[in-house]
Amino acid sequence: MSPRRVTLADVAKAAGVSRTTASLVLSGRGRELRISQDVEQRVLRAADELRYRPNIVSVGLRTGTTRTIGFVSDTVATSRLAGDMIKGALEAARDRGFMLFIGETEGDSELERLLLQAMHDRQVDGLVLASMFTRTIKVPEDITNAPAVLLNALPEQPTPLPAVLPDEVEAGRTAARALLEAGHRDGVYLIGAGPGMRDVPPESVAAVERLVGIREAFGDAGVAVAGGRTCADWQPEYGLAATRELLRTARPRALICFNDRIAMGAYQALDDVGLKVPDDVSVVSFDDHPIASWIRPKLTTVALPYYELGRKAVDVLFTEIGRDHAGPDGQGEVHRVPMPLCSRESIAPPPAAAPAG
Amino acid sequence: MSPRRVTLADVAKAAGVSRTTASLVLSGRGRELRISQDVEQRVLRAADELRYRPNIVSVGLRTGTTRTIGFVSDTVATSRLAGDMIKGALEAARDRGFMLFIGETEGDSELERLLLQAMHDRQVDGLVLASMFTRTIKVPEDITNAPAVLLNALPEQPTPLPAVLPDEVEAGRTAARALLEAGHRDGVYLIGAGPGMRDVPPESVAAVERLVGIREAFGDAGVAVAGGRTCADWQPEYGLAATRELLRTARPRALICFNDRIAMGAYQALDDVGLKVPDDVSVVSFDDHPIASWIRPKLTTVALPYYELGRKAVDVLFTEIGRDHAGPDGQGEVHRVPMPLCSRESIAPPPAAAPAG
DNA sequence: ATCGTGCGCTAATCCGATTTAGCAAAGGAC
DNA sequence: GTCCTTTGCTAAATCGGATTAGCGCACGAT
Structure with missing residues (x-):
């Protein structure tokens, strides 16, 4: 079927030189090993005309x-x-x-x-x-x-x-700061993990590190997290259940969801009781999953890069x-x-704290 | 660092035979080329003990x-x-x-x-x-x-x-039949393409073929599609817009959305005007995107396999x-x-057609 | 003329397998 | 005893390059 591949030997023959010379020229070691300009040109031209490409399998073996x-x-x-x-x-x-x-x-x-x-x-x-x-x-x-x-x-x-990882701790701080900067100081709840450092799903590095960052940022601002709910699995249905549960006893002003799918569940729970995002409750999340920009209002989230x-x-x-x-x-x-913040539409100043801007 | 890889030569030496023999045995051609049982066993054992694995790069070259x-x-x-x-x-x-x-x-x-x-x-x-x-x-x-x-x-x-493709035409029939079997005969609208064969996004094979299947199934059942809306892009926002537009002039009983993201937008539009899925409007869609099982009620959809x-x-x-x-x-x-139907919660019989079961 | 020295290029080997061709020894026929 | 087979194995070539060692030639010095 296909014509046989062009090999170094073909190039060498076309240029009228040995395979060694052709190899030397093509690997750029021609100068170093004193190949004449003339020969170098001949080889280069032949390789070009024949569309020579070295067989990587062969190179690999050698x-x-x-x-x-x-x-x-x-x-x-x-x-x-x-x-x-x-x-x-x-x-x-x-x-x-x-x-x-x-x-x-x-x-x-x-x-x-x-x-x-x-x-x-x-x-x-x-x-x-x-x-x-x-x-x-x-x-x-x-x-x-x-x-x-x-x-x-x-x-x-x-x-x-070596290891390459997202900077989850800083992401936690980023999420927290997004709320703090909007003026939130009360009624901030976590969905998915927390509020204590022991309230995290097993094996989840992200949960631990995000929580560390969140707690640190709030701590630095002298703000206390109002509470939190863990989720057995970070899926929408668990986010929904956890948020529902939370809403039975508390009236949150802001939610930090540990990922976007949880946030999606939280949206549903808030909607069920007639709470509007972000006017009644601000929501910030992590991951920047595609749904973050599909759900309404679009979700502000700290992206996994x-x-x-x-x-x-x-x-x-x-x-x-x-x-x-x-x-x-x-x-x-x-x-x-670094995990960048994707600012969208799910954060607003808390109702009480919206004075003259 | 790592000890040099074991080669065929190592195996041959360990077994006290030539590389040829070792190769023959290991490639299963020992019998054919009359290698004795004894030698065969020696080679096999040596290969096993040395954990010999052929170098695929070398094999590739040869x-x-x-x-x-x-x-x-x-x-x-x-x-x-x-x-x-x-x-x-x-x-x-x-x-x-x-x-x-x-x-x-x-x-x-x-x-x-x-x-x-x-x-x-x-x-x-x-x-x-x-x-x-x-x-x-x-x-x-x-x-x-x-x-x-x-x-x-x-x-x-x-x-x-040769080409491998999803059976989109049959998928169109499947979606249509899902509605027909639930009893829908009136007020069925398409979102994303149709109702005419020319109302399809350019380049989209899926749109054309799904539409063919849908029209065929309804045609066979003697049912007419009530109408359709095209979408510039099959994204939630366009599905939302198209459905909104539709709702201004029509009161659909069922929607066939050309994909799940469009369906997500349709859900939002229906929700906006207080229509419930599936009691007021049934929805069926294509792709089985993950969101299909995240949105509520869970979306019945014909899966892309x-x-x-x-x-x-x-x-x-x-x-x-x-x-x-x-x-x-x-x-x-x-x-x-084949594209299988994922039956979930978004299809119900039309309100009028829900007699004794 | 002889030797040494660069210069410009090539022969030969190697990488790790597969595969062809063929060799040495044993056995059988005559 | 000679010749032919068969048996059981191996030497050598091959794949397509990279690389080392070195060959032949021209030139200058002596």
Whole structure:
């Protein structure tokens, strides 16, 4: 079918030189090894005319580098949430002429082992180990064969692997400040976790860190959080239930929902009792899920910077690949990516506190 | 750092045989080439003890097959909608010991060219060309170098490439029947396209085919669609606007929304005028987007079978890879994947037609 | 003329497998 | 004893590049 691929030998023949010379010229080492201008031009022209492209498989075999990185996740690739993470990784890789292998473990460590093996069999130059939601993971042992980076995950035990994570603590502060700046000082309730540091779902790094940031910002402002409700799962129905429960005993002025889906449930609960967002109750949330701009009024939320996380992970991976992989270097660095506030329509000054502007 | 990988030569040495023999045994051709039981056992044991795994890069160079397929899309991978398509493809590939390269073109044909090149440079065994939403695409010429399949896309010009698509026409019938079976015969309106065959957004294969199915099912039942509204974009806000507009002049009994986001907007419009779903107005939709089960009442919708689409595409690709790539074989086959109805809470019998059950 | 020295290029090896062709030893026929 | 088979295994070539070592030539110095 397709005409055979053009190889270095073809180029060499067309230029009337040896494969060695052609290789030297094309790898830019012609000068260094004293190839004449004339020959250099001939080779370059031949390569161009024949549309020569080096076979990366061959290069991979000889040099050990395949210009390929593996992106292994529990279920990120196919999570509707974090596709942007892949996108960021994809583009960062593309910028450097690298391709991405994608693999999913679904949390199954046997699958993970197999997947990492398959990637090593294909001589990937590096690995990104990603998690759909921020959490601590057990770093598989086979990892150390190639440079690797944790994405949206922290190692259970100390490892030399660097990690890239959203700056959740600062996000917590950001959310809190958004309310404080609107003038809220009373009746601020949390939905999804809190108010105490122990009221968090297990395994959720995000919950803990967001809560830390929230408490810190309010603390600094001398404001006390009025209360909070945990949710078994951060889904709309649980947000709805938690908010309903809250409304039975309290009259909130503002809600900090721990994610947008919870906020969606909260909207429904508020609507049920005739409370208007943001006039009666302000709502701020986290993630910037697409629904945040679909529900009305549009939700003000602190965005998870998926795209940047993906990019950053690959960037860090490349410096890791570049590094001399000499001795054990202790603890991997943790990179925090800022979470920007998406100001929309769900925050207003509290009714009582709306004097002359 | 990591101990050097175990190679075939290591196994051969450990078993006290030549690399040839080791290769023969491990590739299962030992019997055929008269290798003795004794030697066979020695090789097998050595390979096992050393945990030998063939280097796929090397195999790729020698045999030309890399057990890798490329998944090229406009923006599927990172679309929150169609991640399941990747998942299906990933799992189908994994079942056969294949890995997936992911690439996005973002509709840029130059990027596409580069990406396909990069994949060929890595000797992929086959390609999936996917589109985020069903549409016709211009098939790049470089494609013919390897087996390929179109996913969620139809070729602009006839090609020998097979295509895998959701069965949208049948989905249209399914949606229509869901209403008919609930007893709806009057006041059925379409939101997003229709009622005429010319009232469809450009480029949207889904719109046309869904409309065909809807009209057919109603036609067969002797029922006339009461009317329809097109939407410039199938987003909630346009669904909201279109439904509002409709409500100004009509009193619908049932709505067929062309996707779930439109339905979300329709819900809002109905809510605004105090109409209850499904008691006053039944709603049925397409896609089974996550919000379909988040909004209240939960939306009955005809699901886009993303996961199955991805699986099917890879399955078809494998038969394509298996085929003798001999002569030009005319037109590629079109595979349609069924779209199942997700019955939830948004359909009820029309008020007048709710007699004794 | 002889030797040394750059210059400009190439032969040969390697990466880790697969695959073809063929060799040495044992067994059988005559 | 010779020749032919069959058996059981291996040497060598190959895939497409990168890389090391070194060859042949021209030129200048002696």
